[in-house]
Amino acid sequence: MIKLAIVGSGNLAYHLYEAVLPLKEIALVGVLGRNPETLRDFDQVLTTTDPLALPAADLTIVAVSDDAIGKVTDALQKKHGLLAHTSGAQKLDAIQAERRGVCYPLQTFSKLRAVDFTNIPFCLEAHSEDDFELLQHFASQLSSRVEAMDSEQRKYLHLAAVYVNNFVNQLYQTAYEILEDREIPFDLLQPLILETAQKVIDQKPADVQTGPAKRGDEGIMQAHLSIQSAANQKIYQLLTTAIKNSQNT
Amino acid sequence: MIKLAIVGSGNLAYHLYEAVLPLKEIALVGVLGRNPETLRDFDQVLTTTDPLALPAADLTIVAVSDDAIGKVTDALQKKHGLLAHTSGAQKLDAIQAERRGVCYPLQTFSKLRAVDFTNIPFCLEAHSEDDFELLQHFASQLSSRVEAMDSEQRKYLHLAAVYVNNFVNQLYQTAYEILEDREIPFDLLQPLILETAQKVIDQKPADVQTGPAKRGDEGIMQAHLSIQSAANQKIYQLLTTAIKNSQNT
Numbered sequence: 001m002i003k004l005a006i007v008g009s010g011n012l013a014y015h016l017y018e019a020v021l022p023l024k025e026i027a028l029v030g031v032l033g034r035n036p037e038t039l040r041d042f043d044q045v046l047t048t049t050d051p052l053a054l055p056a057a058d059l060t061i062v063a064v065s066d067d068a069i070g071k072v073t074d075a076l077q078k079k080h081g082l083l084a085h086t087s088g089a090q091k092l093d094a095i096q097a098e099r100r101g102v103c104y105p106l107q108t109f110s111k112l113r114a115v116d117f118t119n120i121p122f123c124l125e126a127h128s129e130d131d132f133e134l135l136q137h138f139a140s141q142l143s144s145r146v147e148a149m150d151s152e153q154r155k156y157l158h159l160a161a162v163y164v165n166n167f168v169n170q171l172y173q174t175a176y177e178i179l180e181d182r183e184i185p186f187d188l189l190q191p192l193i194l195e196t197a198q199k200v201i202d203q204k205p206a207d208v209q210t211g212p213a214k215r216g217d218e219g220i221m222q223a224h225l226s227i228q229s230a231a232n233q234k235i236y237q238l239l240t241t242a243i244k245n246s247q248n249t
Numbered sequence: 250m251i252k253l254a255i256v257g258s259g260n261l262a263y264h265l266y267e268a269v270l271p272l273k274e275i276a277l278v279g280v281l282g283r284n285p286e287t288l289r290d291f292d293q294v295l296t297t298t299d300p301l302a303l304p305a306a307d308l309t310i311v312a313v314s315d316d317a318i319g320k321v322t323d324a325l326q327k328k329h330g331l332l333a334h335t336s337g338a339q340k341l342d343a344i345q346a347e348r349r350g351v352c353y354p355l356q357t358f359s360k361l362r363a364v365d366f367t368n369i370p371f372c373l374e375a376h377s378e379d380d381f382e383l384l385q386h387f388a389s390q391l392s393s394r395v396e397a398m399d400s401e402q403r404k405y406l407h408l409a410a411v412y413v414n415n416f417v418n419q420l421y422q423t424a425y426e427i428l429e430d431r432e433i434p435f436d437l438l439q440p441l442i443l444e445t446a447q448k449v450i451d452q453k454p455a456d457v458q459t460g461p462a463k464r465g466d467e468g469i470m471q472a473h474l475s476i477q478s479a480a481n482q483k484i485y486q487l488l489t490t491a492i493k494n495s496q497n498t
Contacts, residue, residue, distance in 0.1 A: 066466065089461070089469045107441055108459050113448070121437045147437065156431045159473045160424035164438050165445045166460035167488045168417050173454035173495050175409035182405045188370045188396065189413050190450055192356055196414045197446035199362070201439055205422035210357050211415035212338070217315065220338045224408050235491065238484055239416045245480070246422050 002026050002138055005054055005080055007072055008063035009033030009042065011109040012086060016061060017042050019117050025141050029055040051075045059138055061086060061103060062095070069094045082131045088158030091151040092125050101126035101135050104154060105143075108165050117142040123149035123157065174232060206246045213243035251275050251387055254303055254329055256321055257312035258282030258291065260358040261335055265310060266291050268366050274390050278304040300324045308387055310335060310352060311344070318343045331380045337407030340400040341374050350375035350384050353403060354392075357414050366391040372398035372406065423481060455495045462492035 004026050006013050013031065020026045021044055030046040032054045033039045039047040048054055051072075056079040063086045064072055073083050073095045084101035085094060092102055102125040109115060122139035124146060126132035132148070139146045149157065172193065176186050199208045212220040221240060225233055253275050255262050262280065269275045270293055279295040281303045282288045288296040297303055300321075305328040312335045313321055322332050322344045333350035334343060341351055351374040358364060371388035373395060375381035381397070388395045398406065421442065425435050448457045461469040470489060474482055 066469065089472065106437055108444055108448070110448070110457060110459075119440050121440065123437075145437075149433075153431055153433055155472065155476060156427055157433055157437065159476060160427045160433075160438060161441055162460055162462075162473065162485075163420045163424040163427070164442050166458065166462060166492065167420050167484075168442075168445050169449070169454050169458055170488050170492050170495065171412045171416050171420065172449050173458070174491065175412040176454055177495075178405055178409045178412070182402055184398075184402055184406055184409075186453075187450075188355055188372075188394075188406065189409060191368050191370065192410055193413050193417075193446050193449065195357055196417050197442050199357070199359070200418070200421050200442065201436075204435075205418050205425055208359060209415065209418055209422070210359075211411055213411075213415060220315065223338065223404065224411065227404060227408065231491065231494070235416075235487055238487060239419050242423065242480065242484065243415065243419050246419065246426075 002134070002141075003056065003058045003081075004028050004138070005030050005032065005057035005060040006063060007032045007054075007060060007076070009035055009038040009047075010063065010065075011111050012105070013061075013063040014041055014111065015109055015115040015117075016063060017045070019115070019142055021045075023141050026138070029057050051077075054080065057081050059084065059134055066090050066094075070096065073097055073100075082126070082134055084126070084135060088123075088154060088161060092127065093151075099127065099131055101131050102149075102151070102154070103135055103139060104149070104158075106157070106161060118144055121145040121147055123147050123154055125150055125154070174235065178228075178232075209243060209247065211243075213240040214247055216244070251308055251383070251390075252304075252306045252330075253277050253387070254279050254281065254306035254309040255312060256281045256303075256309060256325070258284055258287040258296075259312065259314075260360050261354070262310075262312040263290055263360065264358055264364040264366075265312060266294070268364070268391055270294075272390050275387070278306050300326075303329065306330050308333065308383055315339050315343075319345065322346055322349075331375070331383055333375070333384060337372075337403060337410060341376065342400075348376065348380055350380050351398075351400070351403070352384055352388060353398070353407075355406070355410060367393055370394040370396055372396050372403055374399055374403070423484065427477075427481075458492060458496065460492075462489040463496055465493070 028045050031042045058081040060080040060083050066087050069085045082099045083095050083097050084103040088104050104123040106121045122143050124135045277294050280291045307330040309329040309332050315336050318334045331348045332344050332346050333352040337353050353372040355370045371392050373384045
């Protein structure tokens with residue numbers, strides 16, 4: 001049985017809270033947050049805005065913004081056990097305490113979307129072996145995919161995550177804007193969006209590439225360029241070049 | 250009952266062939282292709298490499314590469330009924346015959362992946378109203394999503410499709426290469442890739458954007474830039490700017 005505390009009251013903190021409540025191996029002792037408003041959603045457990053009022057724990061998951069990790073963990077005491085942040089981009093040493101760790105769930109979290117942690121990879125790091133085992137025990141209650149990942153590797157994984165999440169979503173938005181201007185419904189693209197994502201589950205992306213850039217169809221590419229804004233032309237040309245280069249390697 | 254002929258023996262031709270075979274409202278009379286090798290896969294129906302040997306049809310679906318549409322439809326006679334190409338990028342008038350049309354299925358097709366046409370939007374255009382109705386009757390046997398779309402609109406739809414398919418897939422490949430260099434398994438990103446795609450089913454992409462560019466977290470963005478190739482730095486900067494601009498509109 002792990003006594004768990006959660007620090008933070010944002011999307012990730014909330015989804016973790018919901019996921020651990022039913023687990024027998026984990027006893028959630030309290031949630032610490034700055035904002036009394038958002039703490040109200042955590043109504044099955046003790047909540048507080050005062051670090052001194054947070055009950056003792058074996059493991060404290062710190063799910064706050066990157067900038068706040070140092071400050072909030074400095075305010076916590078030894079009685080809160082292993083302090084583990086959840087950031088993909090911050091080093092293990094963003095926490096000063098001796099018992100420090102990282103518990104990075106590789107997923108994007110929105111307040112209103114349900115989360116199934118079972119398939120979400122948890123990337124773990126700790127300062128001591130005992131603490132790594134504690135993190136492993138915790139994460140494997142939630143997910144079937146638990147990986148050791150040091151701060152250096154995690155930096156690259158987080159960069160890759162920005163490409164397949166934030167940047168991909170921006171390309172969806174670019175398509176949205178192209179269609180909106182012509183009053184064509186965006187949802188026509190849904191099956192294509194889903195198939196594109198599902199295709200790379202078993203295959204290397206470069207091996208399933210299609211389209212004018214891959215075929216070197218200059219006529220279509222010129223026609224596409226002629227109907228775009230200057231900003232989108234740049235993106236179009238850069239990604240077209242990237243496709244050609246990836247096909248040649 | 251529609252007498253149907255298919256011209257072409259590539260991925261789309263093959264998947265259409267498989268989809269229409271069981272349909273009672275459609276009688277497939279033959280498949281015309283250049284390559285006797287690939288025609289062998291169409292073993293439930295008459296196949297030929299000779300336009301003169303293709304049986305008469307009400308509708309002939311021309312699923313060949315963009316460059317070949319003009320040439321192959323010039324070789325077909327009136328007995329092949331309405332000639333409809335399947336390209337997103339070519340105008341209706343890429344076909345010279347009087348009875349011409351477009352039947353564009355908005356999806357990416359690979360030989361080895363099964364296709365469920367039910368949810369794939371078919372974007373239709375024809376020179377005459379009667380022929381449009383014939384296309385509509387045909388397409389609605391396969392799919393529940395059938396739309397009228399003229400050549401001008403289709404050009405924008407095809408451009409948007411390149412963004413959410415070819416360009417998105419290239420970002421997956423970029424992530425693949427970033428991880429490969431560090432020996433981190435690409436499949437760690439699968440749940441994130443799928444969630445990112447599923448998120449925009451109900452919501453506008455700009456509204457569900459997350460990450461350092463949206464938050465304006467310059468520290469993380471600088472750290473990301475410092476670990477990338479020059480070519481990827483350009484893509485990173487351009488998409489970061491695009492995210493900032495989309496958030497401000």
